[in-house]
Amino acid sequence: MAAPMLRWVGRGRRWTFARVDGGSCHRRGAPTGSTSNRIRGQSSVAQQPLYTTQKPRKGEHKWAAVVGLEIHAQISSNSKLFSGSQVRFSAPPNSLVSFFDASLPGTLPVLNRRCVEAAVMTGLALNCHINKKSLFDRKHYFYADLPAGYQITQRRLPIAVNGSLTYSVCAGKKQSQVIPKTVRIKQIQLEQDSGKSLHDDLRSQTLIDLNRAEGQLRVDANISVHHPGEPLGVRTEVKNLNSIRFLAKAIDYEIQRQIDELENGGEILNETRSFHHQLGYTMSMRDKEGKQDYRWFMPEPNLPPLVLYDATSLPAGADPQQVINIDQIRETLPELPSVTRERLVQQYGMLLEHSFTLLNEVGLLEFFQNVIKETRAEPKKVTSWVLNTFLGYLKQQNLAVSESPVTPSALAELLDLLDSRTISSAAAKQVFEELWKREGKTPGQIVSEKQLELMEDRGALEQLCHSVMEAHPQVVMDLKEGHPRAINKLIGLVRKATQSRADPAMIKEILEKKLSS
């Protein structure tokens, strides 16, 4: 759920804050083994609507879990949401702090235009209704990393509401069944980040970095379980989950914990919990942080309502620097992943699950498209090579697409050689392996150096076939006695003898001819 959000709201210091209401999100069974699938395939949402502790026994109540996510993501911007000070990853502590960031008395917030544009763009990408007028509020609590004693956020009237994100999960025996799902987005709000606390237990000190927090993504998950048809259960909130893997683990754990608790006659408290990521369980945060009365939310008096325009409401002669035009932002929106996937399926006859893989890996789609551009090979062939061979090598060595030793051009040339039947598939794999060694040779050079061209000399091939048949009379006997599959063994032996340079189809043809004669 979170990954597409990340794509829109990447690095930076501002917080866009999306509340994803996963009211319809039911999750399945025991967490064993499903976790890694979730990340890879983005299938963290259930395939089966009902959740049972073990195998449901006859007459036993079934459980449904309800999960809502609050996703905090930093906006990629040069300066902070309400001040002119810079945003830079891993800057020295407190080196990027304006007077406002330090909450010096008399300082006032000034809204960063870039952040508003990013929020509008995120809202549009998530099919939200963009509020033409939104408001800022103060949320009060005392904490050392919150120097003003309140946080400026958008609670009453946020910048975008009522969105949705459609995604798919792979199911079935081979994960080949693609099930479309929709998650509802309640709201997107602009929110000031707090500082970062570093607790020094030894000296019982807390150090504060007002550069603000470093994490790019932070998720709070609200979780409850209930019996279908009955009112929703009491929810708990698991705070500060900073990776999708931990998010899935924490949710799985918490659902199971709540079910166990309730089945053992206990009750669920409406509380804040933290997730111990090493031990894999959640625990109650018994400190005051979780139990604040935020003294409700007061309107932020220093920021006038944020007014956005569209093509119809834009005042004539408005200074483009002073107004934000939703329609203009819509035009700059890049192609959304769902559209890209649909296009890939249409244009290249690709399976939907392949389109997911292409988009989920950073840079892979671009790599694929560059290969397609330069090669004569069929798109299906390209897809297969990129997703199986190329991606397989990357994963094996834990490399990003950008770190790949094989360029799109090299792969395109290799696929051309294959397409023109200059080399066999097996030889192509060999060439690929050579390319991976980064020796700076082109596929053509490798083919000629290693003499990997297909054996075109039929006479020589016939001679080889003959020798192999003579050397393996038992296999020939099997064939003749009505075991046609035994021919594969002979084909394999001939190919081996040619160092995989011969076309298996031709070998088969020669062998069949000899056997029948």
Next chain:
Amino acid sequence: MTIKDGCVHVLSLATSDLFFLLAWLLWWQAGHEDHAGPDPPRKVSAALKQGQITPTELCQKCLSLIKKTKFLNAYITVSEEVALKQAEESEKRYKNGQSLGDLDGIPVAVKDNFSTSGIETTCASNMLKGYIPPYNATVVQKLLDQGALLMGKTNLDEFAMGSGSTDGVFGPVKNPWSYSKQYREKRKQNPHSKNEDSDWLITGGSSGGSAAAVSAFTCYAALGSDTGGSTRNPAAHCGLVGFKPSYGLVSRHGLIPLVNSMDVPGILTRCVDDAAIVLGALAGPDPKDSTTVHDPINKPFMLPSLADVSKLCIGIPKEYLVPELSSEVQSLWSKAADLFESEGAKVLEVSLPHTSYSIVCYHVLCTSEVASNMARFDGLQYGHRCDIDVSTEAMYAATRREGFNDVVRGRILSGNFFLLKENYENYFVKAQKVRRLIANDFVNAFNSGVDVLLTPTTLSEAVPYLEFIKEDNRTRSAQDDIFTQAVNMAGLPAVSIPVALSNQGLPIGLQFIGRAFCDQQLLTVAKWFEKQVQFPGIQLQELTDDCSAVLENEKLASVSLKQ
């Protein structure tokens, strides 16, 4: 007074006031004639330009007066070195003929809740003792950019919460009028008057230090802040012009907030033209304050001299005639209305029906924002921090208990109560709705054709300190802000103009309220009125001897050219 449409009778006079009325009108006319004479007072800025006095001389005279009037407790910090250095630079500019304008070389003072770079800014609170801001408030910077000399930071009620300038950690401010010839002579006539020294008067507040500083001639203009009347109230008590601009006209950046949605920097001067000059320097959008409005007013802020008020319509809000209003103030208010009418203006009684709810509503909104704004004073980054370090929470609690006085803590507690989840709808949201009704009252009055409203500024003249402290801060604020805070809730411009001396020889001010962003029109009317009433200046010769002689007798008491 002719009664038009049966509406002005609320201001009808008691018979006993008639004599006073006649005397007063005659005196006004006399004053008028005086100033029709051939020798108008020169403005000090003209004197500077002509080299009759140098900025350094002017600065030294003011510094000397600050020392002589130290007992007034008008200043928390006197920035002597800064001022003298600025004077030196100003002097160079004058010598080179590169004066920056009317404010170049003019001594000013700034209330100690405006941030001043490198100069301690305390808000008259233990919490900020020793706090030296690293930046200038926009208004301070603008004054400095115009070449003004910063004489110092003036006293106030702690965090501007009060109406007497009696509740700051540096002690109360004494009203210079306590020592004026006018007041002393009246007291001599009064056989009941007791020991003079213990009978000194309050300045009003919370910008009492700024008012006392201007009133005692230690500077030409001072910045106050005005959240519920904090500039206009001490202006009325100290015989000054106290101007509260429209909300959004002047930047609040660097003003340590009381109530963000009502605060505005205020201007205290000895005449309306001076206030206009200062406003001209301060007004305008500030990228650091998102609530400032883009160019609503044409600069520069020169005020025309209104020859004729016959096209003017003055509104008299009937709800402002409250039983607590002193008869003297009431009669002066009535006479002022008569003056406009006699000069051809239309004077209408108008209704602001939600006025009586205003002060309660103001209290809820004010304390709520205070609770929020004061949250940052936690002892962590700046200002006071207690010695307790058992836990962060204990440190917060002790720091805030030690750092804030009872008034501030009381307002924080009330505000937090109003902001609690269970109370929010019943108090804060309701108060916001009432605020809207109050703002609409003004809109309706102005839509009915009224240009400017005329009201009292305060219920009475300044009272002695010993009298004032018989009531607590909250009671006093509720009484003293009664005519002024509604204007802040509506964001309108308003100005208090000194009108006359009371029977006790103390100044009384009246308030004009204008349409939002019609500050110039408001000041133009105020200037006409000022000219008609010819308020007598404070006579402090005994107190300030040679120095004030320079400023008074040589008629260099104002920046501008009084006509």
